[in-house]
Amino acid sequence: MFFLKTFFGKSKDQMADFLVQHARYQTMGRSGAGSYSNCCKVHSLGLRGAQLNKAREVVQLDNLAELIGAPINRFREETGGQYTVGFNGRSGGHMVLYSGEYYDSEYKSYCKQCHQRNYQAVPEGKSAPCAVCSHPRTNYKVPPRFHRVHSSGIDAGMSREDFLELDEASLKVKFDLVQRFDQVCDQVRSEFITLLDDFIVIEEQVMVPQMVKRLARI
Ligand SMILES: [Zn+2]
Numbered sequence: 001m002f003f004l005k006t007f008f009g010k011s012k013d014q015m016a017d018f019l020v021q022h023a024r025y026q027t028m029g030r031s032g033a034g035s036y037s038n039c040c041k042v043h044s045l046g047l048r049g050a051q052l053n054k055a056r057e058v059v060q061l062d063n064l065a066e067l068i069g070a071p072i073n074r075f076r077e078e079t080g081g082q083y084t085v086g087f088n089g090r091s092g093g094h095m096v097l098y099s100g101e102y103y104d105s106e107y108k109s110y111c112k113q114c115h116q117r118n119y120q121a122v123p124e125g126k127s128a129p130c131a132v133c134s135h136p137r138t139n140y141k142v143p144p145r146f147h148r149v150h151s152s153g154i155d156a157g158m159s160r161e162d163f164l165e166l167d168e169a170s171l172k173v174k175f176d177l178v179q180r181f182d183q184v185c186d187q188v189r190s191e192f193i194t195l196l197d198d199f200i201v202i203e204e205q206v207m208v209p210q211m212v213k214r215l216a217r218i
Contacts, residue, residue, distance in 0.1 A: 002046060002189055003038045004182040015175040016163035019155065022178055025094045033153030036178050038185040041093040045189055047196070057201045058192070059091065067195060071187035075180070076100075081147055083177065085184055095188065097181045100149040107144055109137040117144070 007014060025037035042055040058064065065087065076084040081102035088096045108121035111130035118137055122128040127136045155174065163171060 001183075001186055003185040004179065010172070010175065012164060012168055012171055015171050016160050019163050019171075019174060019178060020158070020160045025088055025096045027088060027096060027098075027151070027153060033151060033156050035154040035156070036097040036181055037088070037094045038182065039093060040087070040095050040185070040189065041091075045192070047193070051193070051196050054196050054201070055192075058195055061201065065092075068188050068191035071184050071191065075184045076147065083181075084147065084149060085181065085188070086149060095185050097154055097178070098149040099152070099154055100147055102145045102147050105144045105146045107140065109139045111135050111137050 005018070007018070023037050023039065024034050026034040042052065042059055045055070047055055061067070072085045081100060084098050084100050086096050086098050088094045105117075106119060107117040109118045109128070110116065111118075111133060113135035114130060114133045116130050116132045118128075118131065120128070122137050122139050129135065130137050163174070166174075
């Protein structure tokens, strides 16, 4: 375990010390909101020579968050969307615990061809074209659920005394949450190291279709 610390005995004092001493990140600039964090800059992940060199390349991958994000998705699911982990700071060097929520996207149908979503359902027995490519749209069986994070921060400005004033059960809830966060960070780190050990970075050129606006004479 790299980020997760093992505790023998969890007195209120120990839990309060743990919470107040945990690394934090100021998520919202000077407004004072902030949350628990772990530094995940490549040089502070405990990597060896060759791994470290490769890590510097791998962090530039466009789809990195997707490749190593499975533990975060599991965490978000298990908390019913109440919490998630985001990458923050210059080049995403900090993993930060966020509170959040799932919300209904209100999309009713989509295009199987180009994945464009639509707020209108396709009436039963009828056909309705995609606004982009005219392919017939399909109604969602389960409408897609989106997730948003709250900007309020977590336990911002709480002192050791504030934590000790909580009853033991409430303090334990906070303690367990932050320990679980540390565990998720460990799991993301493991995913990252697996990438380093099992894959090489290849460069390829991709053609990106681009929508441009121009004037045409009428
Ligand atoms: Zn389409």
